[in-house]
Amino acid sequence: MKIFNYRLVIFILSIIFGIVFSIPSFLQTETGKKISLGLDLQGGLHMLLGVKTDEAVTSKIKSIATSVKYFADDEEILIEDLGIKDDNVVFTVLDKDELPRVDKMLDNIKGLNITKEGLDYKISLSNEEELRTKDLAVAQAVETIRNRLDQFGLAEPNVIRQGKTDIVVELPGIKTVADEKAARELISKPANLELMAVDEERADQVYNLTKYQAAQYGDVILEDTSNPQIKYLVKEIPILNGSQVIDAKVAFDQSNQPIINFTLNSSGARIFGDFTGKNVGKRLAVVLDGKVYSAPNIRERIGGGSGQISGGFSTVEAGNVAIALRSGALPASVELLEKRSVGPSLGADSIQASMIALISGFLVVFIFMIIYYRNAGIIANVALVSNIFIIISVMAMFGATLTLPGMAGIVLTVGMAVDANVIISERIRELLRSGMSIPKAVENGYANAMSAILDANITTILVAVILYAYGTGPIKGFAVTISIGILASMLTAILGTHGIYEALMPKMSKDKNLNKWFGIK
């Protein structure tokens, strides 16, 4: 009888595979695919953010109003009462002859519902456009947050969209409370830059007006960023918004205070130039996230499309605002739905505790199997050890993440992986007792045990698949380790041990010592 049979060859190959591909994970080498540790093990910040998509719709409406205003100013069409009412842009055209030109302009904007009554226009978004805007807002928020975190220099930020409105953010690099705070601020900053015209006609009434009265004039009241007592009355429809910002950098003014220089794209530059040209002497409010940073007088036409935001930043703050501006505004604000932060020391403790559990559990099973089954136990243990290598290497290859429940999953598979071998060994013992020869008992033992092992493993895998489909984060990790563990145990415990028995068969048949080989008298 030859020593190498196909089962043994496959088994040996899979052991080699297991050892080779798990080396990077065990030794933490520079190269090679490693198993990545979940946030619960290495420490870090996990957040689930909800995007307030309704806000994106509102801001889209606002930007339509801005384009209407710019168009009317540019083409010298007289309109009045331009404003926003319940997510509708409303305005009235003064000259009936201009209607075709206004209609033509509106035709160029897609996804609008336009109702016209005489000279009065009422514009809202169509249903599809509203859905599209919401969807785009989430996609853009993902992109923006990813950009910001990248530029902030955090290690491997992970930003993934989840479902219709949610975003998962994972930051393994977070080590300190200050880091966490900075990251949260960076994520939550809408960075919505608006350039707005101060309503010079009524500016001095600002302290006597209510919000509602201001709205009647098409104005809003905004606070100064450094002193909330100071208020500005500005036109509700902004001249420009942050979507036209293409770059932002920190610079320092004459008194060495940090300021932010921003650059507009070409259409933004044109609008900015036109507006400043026509409004020399009036004030322009630089508004960031609803707060006025400065409201300088326009001294001359500003061409070239660059401007600056000054207003008592600290250097760090200015840097973060610049990053936020550069990477784009959040189209809608985000709220925190779920947050899990694990300090690095806790993660290290968890790894240590579960390693102790893993090793001690493993040892107990290992020793027990040898005492109980003698050589058959050793064979089962070979399968057990290779099983662990294969789990680690497969997880590393697929880039799976090892979490605390995942660790528990591995510990559990250690317990369950011996099961297949116990079933098989028990069957073999049974047949040996009934007087069967060793080769026949081994062969039939495997055959008899097979259907039970298959049924048992398939049902467990089915449960794992459901866990994976309905679980989140750590539970998914658990399902993955269990599934891989079961598949690996089928390979090692059924195929592998069978191969070893076949190779040892000549020796066993000659020896005929049942106690030594199978632990029975």
Place this chain on the structure above:
Amino acid sequence: MEIFKSEKIYDFMGKRIPFLGVSAVLIIASIFLLATKGLNFGIDFAGGTIVQVKYEQKAPIDKIREVLKDTEYKGSSITEFGTPQEVVIRITGSSSNLKNDISDTMHKLLDPTGSFEIRRVDMVGPKVGGELREKGIMALSLALIVILIYVSFRFEWRFAVASILALAHDITIAMGAISLFSVEVNLDILAAILTILGYSLNDTIIVFDRIREGIQTSKETELNSVVNESVSRTLSRTTLTSLTTFFVVVTLFAFGGEIIHGFAFTMLVGIIVGTYSSIFIAASFLVQLKFSIASFREKEAEKLKRKKEKEKIRAMYEKGTV
């Protein structure tokens, strides 16, 4: 080494009524507990915030209470966690404000209580909690349905019903224990429950597989004897596997740290109950359901006959003699 004498057949089915009685008592007690005491839902399902703080010295719980008394967190519960140095502060409700997060506030508030490190802050909003609960129930029921279909397909419907009943038995008792010991029910407990499901099913199926084999190979017509023989023959394996898994989970319970405690505890209960049910209970359901060996054999024979006929036709077809 051997634990059970393999030749010995134990009369499990003869004593099934007392065992079923014990189970019935346990189940009724569990349901009673669940109905009156209920489950202690953690923040994963109920929403809320927990802050885990580790002090360099023994955690000054009274001082923390004192400090939080005059704040909006006065209703929060403060308990020791694992070691005397560590505490967990549980706060109902959650802040959805990214900028002014609870961890910043806590840091400031706890500052006078000593030198500490905030090791973990988990905050789950009410919307997420509800979703997780829904998904958990969904996962559990789906798992049961899939198992029902699979076992019916591989065995017979009575086997499927009996195994589902055995599972319900195990899970109800495990949940009763969770309620009794006020274990905090979080996602990991759900994972443990689902693992018990898979594990206990494992055990049951291996026994059932043996019963099916017994029906097909022996000439015995008495179901009770077939079941007794099958359960006795698998006894060694059932106890061995349970023992090895038990060892592993015990070490997890002992050394796994506070965080894995609930998981390990649930698994421990599950393994004990699961082993008990697959030896003493699962097959009893089969007997109670009036499973008939004769008709099962008939059906199997029918299946075999059809298979043979198909093969015959195929053979004829391949030889071209049709």
